[in-house]
Amino acid sequence: MILRGGGLTVRYPGVAQAALCGVSVGLGRGELVAIVGPNGSGKTTLLRALVGSARLDAGQVEVEGRPLADWSARALAQVAAVVTQREDILFPLTVRETVELGRYARLGSLAEPGAIDARAVDDAMDRADVRGLATRRTDTLSGGEWQRVRIARALAQEPRVLLLDEPTAALDIRHEMEVFELVRRLAGEGIGTLLVTHHLNLAARYADRLVLLDHGAVVAEGPPAQVLTPDVVSPVFEWRVAVTSWCDGAPQIVPLKPGE
Amino acid sequence: MASPASKSRLLIAHLPGVGDGRSVCRALAAAALALLAACGTRTGTTAGGLVVVDDAGDTTRLARPAVRVVSLSPATTELMFAIGAGPVLVGRTRWCDYPAEAKAVPDVGDGIPPNIESVLAQHPDLVLLYRSPQNVDAARRFREAGAAVLQLDFNHLADVSRLARLVAPLVGHAAEGDSLATSLDRQLHQLAATRDTTHAANVLIMAWDQPPMVIGAGSFQSEILTLAGGHNVFDDVTAPSATVSIEAIAARHPAVILVSDTGVPGFARRPEWRVVPAVRDRHFLHFATPAFGRPSPRAPALVRALRDSLAAAR
């Protein structure tokens, strides 16, 4: 397990119900795990708890076997990269400059970037398919392009773990598929990816495991076929669904209209 | 230097009551005289009363001389005492410190702008204000409360005798006001005539050093200096004061620097000021601020003292 969270409990001040209650989740090398669930089920909170952005009321997180508290921000950034849901651009940079910021974890404040860094940046931009946008300013990009640039920046950190919070929210079919293809490829290269997504069907086709959250607790966990059944999905999402099968064997959710 | 007092001549004539033909002729003559004099006049009379036009252009009428006067500037307070009208003062600003008797007059706060309440608490029938945009509203409020109000420009030496003539009748001391003004005019005229213009020393009057502020030709302090036979190195500055650079001061080669503090002024110890020879050689002349701080009847004495000091410093 490259990333493990055990018994994670997070309470937001002034809110009666805990955002996360005793959630345990693990990520192995080369695994693609999708965290799914209805709005407000705690998916983003879980991600934040795993990277230390949310204060834990209970539980612990271990990265590569060591407690999260033992990791300095810089050391952690060399292992784990995070792409949050949204990011505002206050001072626009070029795409290349943005991706280069991902090298901070390796370079620190002072070191001069060398050939290794240039290669890592080019590599990251290639994989995220933003090489052609290298000289564009970030405030001239579309939502999808900006998303991919941020993924490139995360890849420039050369992480072993990638955590993505709804990376395909603003993307069209082509770019959405490209992101899933990308993380699948990365998994093949040994990078573990934890993906929070609304897209149950694509998660079903790409992820090795699904973790289904509801009201801050894990309701089901395991291979997609095991998790995505009508008896499990309908009560959690509070909507009647049917499940079909795609030719690759992955379950596909079809929400039913009221009469069906 | 011609006395500007000649510009505003006061004529008080009492119109007689209805009576015989001689009175009517006298009345007509008086009225004609009044009309003629009114062309260059500031103060006149109406039926048994006093009329004044102040420096703001407003006309004020008093039925009889004022007996409860609030003076809202140190210069007017000093002037009032000088014309013998000290007893009618019922209020002064907290900055009015001369003469010593002024301290006995009740303190009503600041002069610009004044504290309306504390002034009106003294129930004045005449308020003497320093003319400034900040005092326009106060003037209006005092008038509404029933007091007569004069807004006065009191910035130049000439204003002392001019205002002595203007204000004195309103407080029933017309004769003292006139004699003070005449004496002052005479003394200043004489001082101007006996001025040694060939050996005018280059003098800098410094007000402040952070930033360097100098007194220009528009200030009465500059007038005093000129009468004393000195030459204000910044007499091309028409304003009363201006911010200049040390370089500008050095360029004008003052031989003497007039300062208000005693001892070597603080700024003289800063290295950049040593470029000015007068600072480097400590050619300072000290003039206590209160006496030098406002146009007053003490001006001729000040001029004489300064004249002596400049001669000694040469």
Added chain:
Amino acid sequence: MRNRWPWLLALTLVSLVLGLALGATRIPPSAIWLGLRDASADAAPVVRQLRLPRVLLGFLVGGGLAVSGAVLQALVRNPLADPFVLGISGGATLGAVAAISAGLTNPWGVPFAAFAGAVLTLVLVYRLSLVAGRRLDSGVLLLAGVVVSSFAMALVTAILMLVDATRVQNSFRWMLGGLWAGSWTTVGMVAAYGSVPLIVLMVRARDLDLLALGEEQARHLGADPERVKRLAYLATGFLTAVAVATSGAIGFVGLLVPHAVRRLWGPLHRALLPSVFLAGGGFLVLADAIARSIAPPVELPVGVVTALVGVPFFALLLKRRLA
């Protein structure tokens, strides 16, 4: 336009030359040059003791204010921030006005009092913004700055109401700000006190790039936002305090110069901070040269010139679209 350094060096050179050439006395260029080289020349005292230190002070103060502004804009993530947004000029003004009103005779009394006031507000705002333990919250920082500044200025007004007209006038003249205090002593002090924060900020330039993305992003990329914020806040605060104590609160340099430089050449701090230093320094020296030369011997407050010159120039920059 692409390569910034020729332009910035040209600006520096032009400003230094004009700053030395212009002044209350008309000195021909050859005499200025002679005065610089030969201590016994006629023009030497004026050029060496007055003009040169004043120009250098202007450069250091302008550069320092511009760097402060640039860093603060990243720190509070607000492009409208200027070096005085965290209350430092209020504290300095309070110190200076208190000293002026008390009639301090020591020649360094007012600048030291201003510096003390500035540092006091720096510490006060810092303590106020430490909410929830050790966290330095940017939003609270801004709020604390506004509050402390208003408090300081209220005290200033109260003092001015109580003192006589001369001290009031002197205080207002000081508050307008300017480079009258240019001497080798002042230049030395500003260089000594100002160089440490400047170096610290330039060394941490990359961290500032990350901080500008937002604290959470910065942490994900490996930075320590709390430490960077603390450092940035204290360094800019100190830098601004030094500038304001010697020259009063000169406006627009710290706000406009960073924007202009970012717009022309991008926001990465490694190159931004030195560029902004040169641009701010040159800008202020030029503004001061103009302020001294419009209506001699009277000097316009330099803050008036920075506004009148800076704002139209900036408007022009806003219209240009640079790829």
